[in-house]
Amino acid sequence: MKSTAIAVIGAGPAGIAAALAAAEAGAAVTLIDEHPAVGGQLRWRIAPLRGLDDALDGLPVCRAAETLHERLAAADVSVLTGAVAWGLFEDGCLAVATPGGSFLLQAEKIVVATGSVDLVLPFPGWTLPGVMTARAAQIMLHLHRVLPGRRVAVVGEGPDAAEIVHDLEMAGAEVVLRAADPAQVVASGEGRVERVSANGERREANAVVIALGRQPDPELALQAQVDLGYSTRLDCHLPLRSELLETSRPGLYVAGEAAGAVDLAESFAEGRLAGLAAAGATLERIAAAQEALARARSPERSAEVDRLRPGSPGEARPETGVGTPWASWAEAAAAGGQDDALAQVALCRCEQVTIGEVRQAIEEGAVTINDIKRRTRAGMGLCQGIFCARAMALLLHASRGIPLSEIVPMTERPPTRPIPLASLVEVEE
Amino acid sequence: MDEARSIGAGDLRVLHHPVLGDLPVSRPVQITVDGQPLVAREGEAIAAALLAHGILVCRTMPRGREPRGLFCALGRCTDCLMTVDGEPNVRACLTPVREGQDIWTQAGLGRWEGPAG
Numbered sequence: 165m166k167s168t169a170i171a172v173i174g175a176g177p178a179g180i181a182a183a184l185a186a187a188e189a190g191a192a193v194t195l196i197d198e199h200p201a202v203g204g205q206l207r208w209r210i211a212p213l214r215g216l217d218d219a220l221d222g223l224p225v226c227r228a229a230e231t232l233h234e235r236l237a238a239a240d241v242s243v244l245t246g247a248v249a250w251g252l253f254e255d256g257c258l259a260v261a262t263p264g265g266s267f268l269l270q271a272e273k274i275v276v277a278t279g280s281v282d283l284v285l286p287f288p289g290w291t292l293p294g295v296m297t298a299r300a301a302q303i304m305l306h307l308h309r310v311l312p313g314r315r316v317a318v319v320g321e322g323p324d325a326a327e328i329v330h331d332l333e334m335a336g337a338e339v340v341l342r343a344a345d346p347a348q349v350v351a352s353g354e355g356r357v358e359r360v361s362a363n364g365e366r367r368e369a370n371a372v373v374i375a376l377g378r379q380p381d382p383e384l385a386l387q388a389q390v391d392l393g394y395s396t397r398l399d400c401h402l403p404l405r406s407e408l409l410e411t412s413r414p415g416l417y418v419a420g421e422a423a424g425a426v427d428l429a430e431s432f433a434e435g436r437l438a439g440l441a442a443a444g445a446t447l448e449r450i451a452a453a454q455e456a457l458a459r460a461r462s463p464e465r466s467a468e469v470d471r472l473r474p475g476s477p478g479e480a481r482p483e484t485g486v487g488t489p490w491a492s493w494a495e496a497a498a499a500g501g502q503d504d505a506l507a508q509v510a511l512c513r514c515e516q517v518t519i520g521e522v523r524q525a526i527e528e529g530a531v532t533i534n535d536i537k538r539r540t541r542a543g544m545g546l547c548q549g550i551f552c553a554r555a556m557a558l559l560l561h562a563s564r565g566i567p568l569s570e571i572v573p574m575t576e577r578p579p580t581r582p583i584p585l586a587s588l589v590e591v592e593e
Numbered sequence: 594m595d596e597a598r599s600i601g602a603g604d605l606r607v608l609h610h611p612v613l614g615d616l617p618v619s620r621p622v623q624i625t626v627d628g629q630p631l632v633a634r635e636g637e638a639i640a641a642a643l644l645a646h647g648i649l650v651c652r653t654m655p656r657g658r659e660p661r662g663l664f665c666a667l668g669r670c671t672d673c674l675m676t677v678d679g680e681p682n683v684r685a686c687l688t689p690v691r692e693g694q695d696i697w698t699q700a701g702l703g704r705w706e707g708p709a710g
């Protein structure tokens with residue numbers, strides 16, 4: 165079995181900072197990312213960078229990824245790209261799949277810096293080819309230089325939606341419709357998006373971009389069954405962490421957006437602290453990293469982080485009300501009978517389970533996400549529920565009045581990715 | 594075939610960009626999609642080459658043959674599964690194009706057909 169002192173999973177800003185810090189403190193570090201290059205979300209964003217350091221600020225974000233790559237090469241970090249960490253087993257044993265097969269990696273300490281995925285919610289037509297996440301649109305525009313379509317509708321509001329609208333227009337696409345609320349959107353067409361309507365407006369369009377924001381993705385930490393708390397800001401559960409970003413499982417750290425970090429600067433600062441702590445760096449270095457992290461956080465975020473320490477269960481969401489724009493989606497999804505516009509819409513894309521079928525499971529007594537999963541197969545597909553768990557939680561909340569804070573995430577089991585069966589057979593000992 | 598197409602510049606290609614500059618010339622890579630020849634750009638993902646030429650459907654689903662295409666571009670949703678050189682369930686959003694690749698829209702869960710050729 166291969167071994168390393170510190171394994172860092174995810175080579176976005178948090179993971180890169182963790183790897184650099186741990187290497188600086190003298191530890192042997194392996195940095196793993198499933199994408200072909202390091203940088204995480206930096207790779208496909210082109211907005212000017214803010215809040216990292218003087219050498220990087222002002223560059224288009226994607227250029228900063230290249231600079232960080234050079235820093236990793238200069239430090240003694242072993243970088244594995246194109247490699248997915250798909251399982252976290254007892255005693256720091258990670259299963260990693262590469263195109264050449266799977267291997268086990270024994271790590272003394274693990275930093276999970278797996279970032280986020282885009283938040284999505286179902287609307288009629290959302291499975292049509294041409295409908296994609298904001299991240300997919302950015303990847304096509306900036307990494308591959310392809311327009312998602314010439315006439316594009318954008319669903320969502322807020323800074324991420326504003327950024328993708330700007331990106332689309334800069335690349336020469338026309339944004340023909342914007343809708344803040346996914347509950348108001350209908351996409352239609354024969355085998356692909358041809359029309360989109362929202363709030364009484366109707367446009368011809370050949371793509372729809374979903375930009376509702378991002379949701380933390382700490383899957384590997386969930387597999388390790390770390391203690392969780394509830395974030396009212398993000399309407400989801402997050403790993404509880406000590407001052408040094410260690411979870412309830414000793415030696416397992418979570419840093420960056422995977423743990424709810426708000427932005428790049430905070431993700432980077434969290435990564436550095438987790439890397440130093442995992443490597444057992446000197447107290448002076450750790451204290452300096454803690455101060456830098458405190459500066460990168462707003463007072464609200466600092467208060468949230470304090471609530472999400474071990475021994476405190478986060479904050480319960482009041483019984484009513486969900487953060488907009490999801491509240492009206494939750495109401496619409498829970499309200500209909502079996503024949504409204506949403507009944508036939510897939511909630512789970514992978515297993516093609518409709519909102520109507522999930523409503524029925526709830527009527528028949530399902531009170532947890534795992535109940536819904538067992539009754540309908542929703543969430544059992546290849547995406548492991550990452551694109552439907554939020555919709556299930558909102559639907560449960562709105563139809564049964566269960567506070568979101570009490571709806572626990574679905575049980576995570578390896579593998580976290582649809583890896584070929586051969587990979588499982590090939591795990592080298 | 595006009596010149597734009599032969600450098601892999603399909604209809605939806607972003608040729609000029611205010612921040613990223615002009616699209617660099619790249620070596621053309623010849624692929625076939627459902628038997629039709631297509632020119633892609635070296636290094637790009639299969640799904641990007643398809644989208645550039647206005648091809649949106651990667652697979653159809655087991656239920657109702659519902660068509661699906663690129664959704665997350667991260668390898669997470671599996672809406673982009675295609676059959677490539679006889680191997681089913683290849684994620685078109687992550688898999689780079691290669692000279693001579695034989696790519697088929699995948700029906701349902703796909704069927705192993707062994708390496709082509």
Ligand SMILES: Cc1cc2nc3c(=O)[nH]c(=O)nc-3n(C[C@H](O)[C@H](O)[C@H](O)COP(=O)(O)OP(=O)(O)OC[C@H]3O[C@@H](n4cnc5c(N)ncnc54)[C@H](O)[C@@H]3O)c2cc1C
Pocket residue numbers: 173174175176177178179196197198199203204205206209211214215247248249250277278279280298299323324325327328378384419420421422425426427428429431580
């Ligand atoms: C549209 C948009 C606009 C934004 N605007 C701003 C802004 O204006 N200012 C700002 O500060 N921030 C902004 N951000 C956020 C910023 O990009 C993130 O805060 C930052 O990228 C988070 O860094 P991270 O390292 O935690 O995660 P990421 O950058 O998401 O990196 C995570 C990495 O982990 C890898 N990974 C995940 N799971 C596995 C696994 N199992 N095995 C192997 N690898 C894995 C992924 O491939 C990825 O590379 C924006 C983001 C988006 C999408």
Ligand code: FES
Pocket residue numbers: 662663664665666667668669670671672673674684685686687
């Ligand atoms: S588009 Fe989601 S896996 Fe390829």
